[in-house]
Amino acid sequence: MAELEASGTSARALIGAVALSVSVILVALAALLLGANIHRLRDSFAWVEHTNNVMLEAAGVHESLLEAGSATRSYLITGDTSYITAHDRARAAVDARLAVLRSLVADNAGQSKRAAELQALIGTREARFDRTGGLTPAARTMLISGMRGAGTARAFHDFTLQIGTRFDAFRRAEIALLQARQERAQSAEGFTLFLAFITAALALLCGGVGIFFIQRERAEHRARELELVLTHTQRLTLMGETSLALAHELNQPLSAAGNYLSALKRFLASETTGSLDQADDTAEKARAQVQRAGEIVKRLRNFVALGENERSPQHVEVLFADALALLGTLDDTVSLKRVVEPGLPPVFVDRIQIQQVLVNLMRNSIEAMRNSPSRELTLTAVRRDHDTVQISLRDTGSGLAPDVAARLFRPFVTTKSNGMGVGLSICQRIVLEHGGRIWAESVPGAGARFSFTLPAARTSGEVAAA
Numbered sequence: 001m002a003e004l005e006a007s008g009t010s011a012r013a014l015i016g017a018v019a020l021s022v023s024v025i026l027v028a029l030a031a032l033l034l035g036a037n038i039h040r041l042r043d044s045f046a047w048v049e050h051t052n053n054v055m056l057e058a059a060g061v062h063e064s065l066l067e068a069g070s071a072t073r074s075y076l077i078t079g080d081t082s083y084i085t086a087h088d089r090a091r092a093a094v095d096a097r098l099a100v101l102r103s104l105v106a107d108n109a110g111q112s113k114r115a116a117e118l119q120a121l122i123g124t125r126e127a128r129f130d131r132t133g134g135l136t137p138a139a140r141t142m143l144i145s146g147m148r149g150a151g152t153a154r155a156f157h158d159f160t161l162q163i164g165t166r167f168d169a170f171r172r173a174e175i176a177l178l179q180a181r182q183e184r185a186q187s188a189e190g191f192t193l194f195l196a197f198i199t200a201a202l203a204l205l206c207g208g209v210g211i212f213f214i215q216r217e218r219a220e221h222r223a224r225e226l227e228l229v230l231t232h233t234q235r236l237t238l239m240g241e242t243s244l245a246l247a248h249e250l251n252q253p254l255s256a257a258g259n260y261l262s263a264l265k266r267f268l269a270s271e272t273t274g275s276l277d278q279a280d281d282t283a284e285k286a287r288a289q290v291q292r293a294g295e296i297v298k299r300l301r302n303f304v305a306l307g308e309n310e311r312s313p314q315h316v317e318v319l320f321a322d323a324l325a326l327l328g329t330l331d332d333t334v335s336l337k338r339v340v341e342p343g344l345p346p347v348f349v350d351r352i353q354i355q356q357v358l359v360n361l362m363r364n365s366i367e368a369m370r371n372s373p374s375r376e377l378t379l380t381a382v383r384r385d386h387d388t389v390q391i392s393l394r395d396t397g398s399g400l401a402p403d404v405a406a407r408l409f410r411p412f413v414t415t416k417s418n419g420m421g422v423g424l425s426i427c428q429r430i431v432l433e434h435g436g437r438i439w440a441e442s443v444p445g446a447g448a449r450f451s452f453t454l455p456a457a458r459t460s461g462e463v464a465a466a
């Protein structure tokens with residue numbers, strides 16, 4: 001039972017520690033998820049900035065193309081050569097900005113293809129413009145004389161429309177790409193945020209579970225400590241109640257030892273024949289009486305000691321004898337009978353605790369027979385099955401009232417005017433911790449019987465140790 005309790009205790013402590021560890025891990029995971037969410041949000045802002053840069057460069061290319069066309073028309077109309085410089089500068093700006101634009105959209109195949117097609121279309125237009133004379137006096141003379149026909153003008157106008165259409169398509173595609181990226185980012189952010197909240201909730205739950213198990217373990221540990229203190233206090237109370245009987249019990253061997261020592265002194269002073277042999281015999285008897293008193297004191301000291309429980313094989317006859325010695329000399333009107341089944345195996349118990357159970361039950365039985373005409377106490381030990389020994393105490397008192405019997409082993413229930421009501425409760429706890437059970441029953445016309453079971457020693461090594 002103690003091993004199972006210790007195992008349960010260690011399991012609860014382990015569960016609490018694991019739950020707290022998992023809680024810490026989940027908190028760290030939630031922090032990582034939130035960090036990833038912030039990183040995605042930063043990426044979303046970066047995409048917006050990237051799209052703005054692409055749109056600005058596309059607008060710059062288109063604007064430079066318009067400047068080049070405007071400079072072309074101005075030169076052909078006025079013949080002012082400064083427009084040639086403006087045209088060349090605008091064309092150089094177109095090439096430079098196209099290069100920047102293509103580098104900006106290099107991460108997207110669709111936009112990169114559109115930018116390349118736009119550049120090719122612009123290049124085709126400029127090549128055709130150069131073949132028709134470009135910005136030269138000859139081209140201007142042809143325009144004035146009407147040699148540059150309407151077909152050429154329409155061709156350049158169509159190129160301009162196509163380029164404008166391609167720019168519009170490029171811009172729409174870039175905006176659609178930004179929207180798609182933002183939608184994916186928002187979806188990922190929402191999912192990550194959901195996971196972060198779930199993880200944080202699980203972290204709180206695991207933390208609560210860990211704290212619950214650890215606090216429960218501490219509370220049960222404290223309860224066990226209080227039970228040990230209460231058991232020890234009740235044991236001291238028992239010894240206080242039996243102090244007079246123990247004093248009488250000690251007085252007998254000490255008085256006898258004193259008488260033997262007086263006789264020894266006389267034998268040693270005598271010079272008669274055989275006085276030395278009588279002195280040796282008397283000294284041995286005095287030593288036996290002193291040893292008997294020492295055993296009584298030793299039993300008392302062990303009984304009231306507050307220490308760890310140590311279980312070992314114990315013979316029932318020895319437990320009965322120890323309990324009777326601790327209880328003190330029985331009243332002359334109480335008849336004691338001990339019945340131990342032949343061949344009964346030892347029991348594997350804590351000797352002091354079982355002594356406490358026997359002393360408690362024997363004292364209760366003696367007090368129950370205080371006003372009975374017949375005062376007989378019978379201690380019985382029999383083998384209940386292969387692994388269990390049953391011990392019973394039967395008295396000839398007034399028996400148990402039904403209302404008392406139903407709650408007999410509850411704490412603070414007593415029929416004594418000066419009792420604490422913890423004796424039988426402690427007896428039950430001790431027996432249960434040994435893996436047994438305890439019960440009481442009224443014997444019709446013959447008082448009450450208290451019985452409890454204890455585990456038998458199983459191995460030959462344990463029996464030998466007893």
